[in-house]
Amino acid sequence: MTLILGIAGSFIAITGFAVLLETPRKYVPLAGLAGAIGGGIYLYCTQKEMDVVLASFLSALAIAFVSHVFARVFKAPVTVFLIAGILPTVPGTGMYRIVYYIIENDREMCGYYLLQTLEIAGMIALAIFIMDTVFRFRKPQRERGAD
Amino acid sequence: MxxxxxxxxxxxxxxxxxxxxxxxxxxxxxxxxxxxxxxxxxxxxxxxxxxxxxxxxxxxxxxxxxxxxxxxxxxxxxxxxxxxxxxxxxxxxxxxxxxxxxxxxDLKRRQYSTAVYNIATVLVPMGFAPLWGGGLKEVAASAFVGGALALLMTVGKRLRAGGFFLNAVCAAGTTAASILLGRLYPALNVDTLIISGLMPLVPGMAVTNAVRDTLRHDFISGGARALEAFMTAAAIALGAGVGMLLMQMVDPGGAFL
Incomplete structure (x- = not known):
């Protein structure tokens, strides 16, 4: 139940965010779909008590993959789907907790979340990096400008 | 030619x-x-x-x-x-x-009207609430937080406020609104509200592009974008902190969050 609500939520959230980024109408639901897949994987992983960092990595990997596939199928730049779709994994939670514990004067927890946020940011970078590299391999030279 | x-x-x-x-x-x-x-x-x-x-x-x-x-x-x-x-x-x-x-x-500047833009701003926190551990009541409360955010953003854009300042003010407003809702209805999970409310401000684009630029060996742009993402993150963090302190000062007797 929570999972379904979470997936539906990510779809709505990313659809909204895509509008904020001025994504053309026909791509808005697709961006939402990419986000829903990522959000669903993230939620599923955390429900299975997986580490947040690993969950972020897996969902970012899935989103990057889906974005690249969408970009090729629907002939649009990857950015269109990637920027909106990656949002569920961006460590907003960590940022908030860092500030919260600074104000609470809890150095230990603050440091913990600071490190975790940096780790998640690094994992997102790694996921995008991997997918970009993978898809660059199997792309003919003349289409280079297209992604 | x-x-x-x-x-x-x-x-x-x-x-x-x-x-x-x-x-x-x-x-x-x-x-x-x-x-x-x-x-x-x-x-x-x-x-x-x-x-x-x-x-x-x-x-x-x-x-x-x-x-x-x-x-x-x-x-x-x-x-x-x-x-x-x-x-x-x-x-x-x-x-x-x-x-x-x-x-x-002659390229058009925007394709969505301010109303659509504001509805989208409300939808983002609502959608994110379940992802950060909220139930249906948090979704409903997030709509109010999103509304506060949409209001602040629209006013800020009218006044042509700069990026850093606008982000900080928006984050402060969102945080304050979330804590206020939490005080009115103690059953709400305030953490979820704040995090969902801050999501539209998070520098997702800067992070993504920083990675992709660096990957293409555009190191100057990649580094600059990473710094841009960090600045936005700092603004949001600063704003959230100000919002929390503000609510603490308004009602010192009330439990903190």
Whole structure:
């Protein structure tokens, strides 16, 4: 139940965010779909008590993959789907907790979340990096400008 | 062929792309393609996050160089796609140079009205609430938080507030509104509300582009974008902190969160 609500939520959230980024109408639901897949994987992983960092990595990997596939199928730049779709994994939670514990004067927890946020940011970078590299391999030279 | 117009078109396309938040390699690629239609011996485009330089040169002729400083950057995927299309049409010969320049000049700025924009701002926190551990009551409460955020953003844009300041104020308003709702209805999970409310402000684009630019060995732009993401994150963190302290001061007796 929570999972379904979470997936539906990510779809709505990313659809909204895509509008904020001025994504053309026909791509808005697709961006939402990419986000829903990522959000669903993230939620599923955390429900299975997986580490947040690993969950972020897996969902970012899935989103990057889906974005690249969408970009090729629907002939649009990857950015269109990637920027909106990656949002569920961006460590907003960590940022908030860092500030919260600074104000609470809890150095230990603050440091913990600071490190975790940096780790998640690094994992997102790694996921995008991997997918970009993978898809660059199997792309003919003349289409280079297209992604 | 009019070299001056070719370079003007290329720089205009580059400027629009850069201002719309395109990756650096895409801007350079597009400009290079347009510049190459001038058939000069050398045609170079150098794009950094904060500026553009393009030059065209033939042996024995004075080189043409145009430089543009790009100050404010946002995200506008519509314009990125449109410029991509126009430049591709031009390079494949389906569009004349004059028509291309005019089309780039006339490109629409936004395609959604302020109302749609505000509805979207409300939808983002609502959608994110379940993802950060909220139930249906948090979703409903997030709508109010999103509304507060939409209001602050609209007012801030009217007043032409700068990026850092606007982000901080929005974050402070969102946090304060969430804590206020939590005080009124103690059953709500305030953490979820705040985090969901802050999501529309999170620098997702800067992070993504920082990675992709660095991957393409555009180190200056990649580093600059990473710094941009960090600045936004700092603004949000600062704002959230101010919001929390503010609510603490308003009601010192109330439990903190």
């Amino acid at each position: 009019d070299h001056k117009l070719v370079i003007d078109t290329a720089v205009l396309a580059g400027e629009i792309l850069l201002k719309s938040g395109a990756e650096t390699y895409r801007v350079e690629d597009t400009m290079k393609h347009i510049l190459n239609t001038g058939n000069t011996e050398t045609a170079e485009a150098l794009v950094m996050l904060t500026g553009i330089v393009a030059t065209m040169e033939d042996p024995g002729v004075q080189p043409v160089t145009v430089m543009r400083r790009v100050n404010d950057r946002g995200t506008n995927i519509y314009r990125i796609i449109e410029v991509n299309d126009i430049s591709r049409k031009y390079c494949s010969g389906k569009m004349s140079l004059e028509a291309t320049y005019a089309a780039l000049k």
